[in-house]
Amino acid sequence: FAQLDNSKPFKIKDITRNIRKAVVATTISEIRTKVSLKFERAQRRIHLDCDGTEVDDEEYFSTLEPNAELIAVFPGEQWRDPSD
Secondary structure (H helix, E strand, O other): OOOOOOOEEEEEEOOOOOOEEEEEEOOHHHHHHHHHHHHOOOOOEEEEOOOOOEOOOHHHHOOOOOOEEEEEEOOOOOOOOOOO
16 A cells, blocks of 8 residues: 555664564654653653664654664663674
C-alpha cells in the first residue's frame, strides 16, 4: 500500500545497545513519545547510533533515512561510543 504521510521506521536502542525496539514516527516529538512508552522510561534525547549526534530538530529529523539506527538517552545517561 502507499504511505500517505511521512512516517518512517527507525531502530531504537538503549545506551547499552542490548534493548532494541522498532518505532514508526513522523516527527521528533512523536518518536520521543513512542520511545518513552516502549522503554517505559521518561525520555528526553535521541542520538544517532553511528556518531552520537543528538537529533533535536524537525528539519534534521526529516532527513534521516528509513531504518536509521538511533540511541535513546534517558536522564542521567550519556551516549557512549560502542568501540570504547
